[in-house]
Amino acid sequence: METSNLALETSRPFLTWQVILKWGKDHYRERNFNKDERIPTRPGLLYLVEKGAVRIVGETQESPLNKYNKNTVISNSENEKDEAFLGFMVGGEPFEIVVKAPYNIQAYSHVDNTSVIWLYWQDIDNWPHFKGEVFEAFRRQHQRKLLWLSVLGQKHTIDRLFGFLTLLIEEYGAPYNHGYRLPYPLTHAQIGSAIGSTRVTVTRLMGKLRQMGLISIEEDGLICLPNLSVNN
C-alpha cells in the first residue's frame, strides 16, 4: 500500500478519513480493482482513492486531421491506443471526472488491489471540514497540472521527458538510496503518450538520460532520480 504523497498525508486529519472510509464501506460505495481495470466514473460523483494507485487517461477524439495524418509517415508499427497518460491519484487523493463528449477521460486501476470509494457531492456536506480538504487537494492538483503544462511546452522532447519524470517523482516518488523512485511501473508508451512522443523515442531518450546519470532504472524497471531532493 503506497501512500507516498506526504503533503496530503500530513494535511489530512486521520480521523475524518477513517469515518469516511467506514461510511463508504457501510454504504457499499467501495470497490476493489485489479491492475489496468477500468474504474467506472460518472459526472457528479466524487471518488477517493483508499489504497493503490489510479491512472487518469485522456482519449483524444477522432481528429478531423485523420485524413492528413494517414498521408504522413508514422512510425507506429505497434498497436498503441491513442490515450494520453494524465497522471496518478494515490491513496488519500480525491478525483472526479466531469468532462463531456467529444472528450473522454477515464480512470484505470494502475496497480493490483487498488481500492476506491465514491460519494455524491451532497454526501460530503455532512463533513464540511473534509469538503474543504477535497477542494484544497483539487487546488493542489490544479497547480501541479500547470507545472506539467509548462514542462510540455518545451521544444525538445528530452526536456519534456526529463521535466515530466521530475514532476512525477517529486509528487509520487518514495525515497530510495540517495534519490527518489517512482513506486509504480510506467511503460515507455505511457510516458510517450504524456509528452507527445512515441515509445521508440522515449526508449532512446531514456537511454540518453541514463548515460548522463540523470535517471537510473532499478532491477524491477522502476524509474529513479538519483539527484532529486524534494523539499515540500
Added chain:
Amino acid sequence: METSNLALETSRPFLTWQVILKWGKDHYRERNFNKDERIPTRPGLLYLVEKGAVRIVGETQESPLNKYNKNTVISNSENEKDEAFLGFMVGGEPFEIVVKAPYNIQAYSHVDNTSVIWLYWQDIDNWPHFKGEVFEAFRRQHQRKLLWLSVLGQKHTIDRLFGFLTLLIEEYGAPYNHGYRLPYPLTHAQIGSAIGSTRVTVTRLMGKLRQMGLISIEEDGLICLPNLSVNN
C-alpha cells in the same frame, strides 16, 4: 471588455460579484494593467479578473540538460524566451499562483485595460457562497487542463496545434460568422510555447490548417474556427 466565458457568466450571481468588486475598490485591492505588464502575485492571495484578460505563463527551470541541448541543432535564431503559455483568465474568473521555486509561474495582462482585484483567502470567508463559486471555477479549470494535457499527449504537432486551438476557442471564443473566434491575439511563438513546438513550425502548420479550411485568420490576425459548434 470581453467576458465571453458564458458558463461562468451564468453561474455567477451578479450581486455578490458587484459587492466583491466594490469591496476590492474600497480596500485599494484593485489595479489596472496595460498589455503584457506583469501582474505581481503572491501565494496565499486570490485574484479575480474584473475585466480584460490575464495570460498565465510558466517559465521552465534551468535544465540540467542544457549542456546537452547546446550540442544539438536548434532552429532558434529568434530570441524566444523559454516561457510556456498556460492559458487565459478572463473577466469573472478567479486565479491563484502558489508554486514555489524552482518552478515559476507568472501572470501577465494580455490586453490593455485589464483589471484585477485581489483578496486574502480569509477575506472570502465572509462570502461563503462566493467561496463555493471560486472552488467551482477551480474545479472547472482543472478539468479543462486535463483536456489540454490530453491534447498535448498527441504525437503529431499538427494534432496538438489543432486540438489546442479548439480547446482555447471553445472556452474563450466569441461567436463570429458561422463559427467562433478567439477574441485575443496570440502569436505563433506563444502558441508554439504551449504545444512544445517552435514559432516556425506553428506558422507552417497554421498555413496547412487554413488550406484545409479548419481555421481561418481574420483581418486583425484573430484565429477563427469556422466549423466549431459550442454546446455548453
